[in-house]
């Protein structure tokens with residue numbers, strides 16, 4: 349993909365596929381026969397959809413980052429470097445399944461079918477958005493993507509309830525939500541996870557271990573490993589490489605299938621790395637916290653760069669046509685990737701235009717601030733304090 353020196357992490361600007369990292373990528377996919385069979389069964393259209401999903405997420409974040417620099421918004425929470433955890437898991441679900449993205453998984457919205465413009469409008473606070481200008485945490489329940497509240501861990505009990513509703517209605521649907529390594533240390537996570545386990549709800553809890561919570565590295569906030577959570581709650585599950593979109597996809601497919609058979613819930617551990625700060629305001633602090641080495645290591649494992657290399661080297665012809673000769677296959681794949689990229693650039697550009705247009709003409713009426721806001725009578729002695 350085209351790199352953006354002003355916005356991409358420097359390691360990504362300099363990205364070149366590394367032969368050892370590609371060998372590791374292939375080894376990951378072959379480690380488990382069931383997952384490998386799933387990966388081999390992904391046809392060219394779905395391989396390209398995954399690619400476009402990763403690009404859509406990255407380019408939406410780059411738009412937000414540019415807006416911060418331009419003073420359009422003051423701050424943005426990005427998923428840079430962690431896109432594969434979200435895109436791989438969402439694409440493995442079926443129509444009717446529900447997702448609950450935390451801020452690091454905002455790309456789930458567009459992968460569940462919400463236009464990118466709606467994500468951008470949530471940041472701008474325009475009225476023509478599901479939150480009507482109230483919140484940047486967004487989603488669309490009609491598309492199966494529940495807007496989050498900002499409290500870490502709160503989706504664990506919420507998705508336990510969603511899973512319980514699926515069970516009570518006899519529906520073969522699956523819920524999937526993500527919790528960061530830091531979120532696993534909250535009371536809500538613990539209570540929700542325990543309740544989910546005893547109720548046997550059809551939910552996948554993806555633990556997205558990006559090795560940090562705000563400014564606290566994982567080793568300082570947790571003594572046990574993230575994998576140790578599975579036996580702690582008596583749950584089964586899997587671990588996957590969070591930067592390998594195909595591994596995340598295959599692992600999620602297996603667990604979603606098992607959820608539909610009533611074997612859930614599951615924990616899916618995904619290890620990844622935050623290639624910046626908690627948000628746009630503390631990138632320098634985020635880098636100072638770890639020093640350059642992890643950024644170099646994970647920079648070589650850019651989920652998009654490595655997937656591109658895999659698609660060029662290992663995938664069948666992405667236009668679906670049979671050809672003799674590797675050179676012709678590579679040329680076809682190079683073209684397919686370029687076409688996909690051009691499509692996503694155009695989609696995100698158009699979304700940006702639409703969102704900025706709304707900012708000019710569709711900001712909320714101030715009177716709307718009290719619409720849909722309720723207070724418990726008597727809380728202030730029946731009078732407003």
Ligand SMILES: Cc1ncc(C[n+]2csc(CCOP(=O)(O)OP(=O)(O)O)c2C)c(N)n1
Pocket residue numbers: 452498499500527528529530531532534558560561562622626
């Ligand atoms: C209950 C609660 N406590 C504190 C916060 C403030 N806060 C927002 S994000 C964050 C760290 C989250 O870390 P992690 O769960 O690892 O997710 P990541 O940001 O790394 O994706 C904190 C402490 C919050 N939103 N909710």
Ligand SMILES: [Mg+2]
Pocket residue numbers: 528529530556557558559560561562
């Ligand atoms: Mg974290």
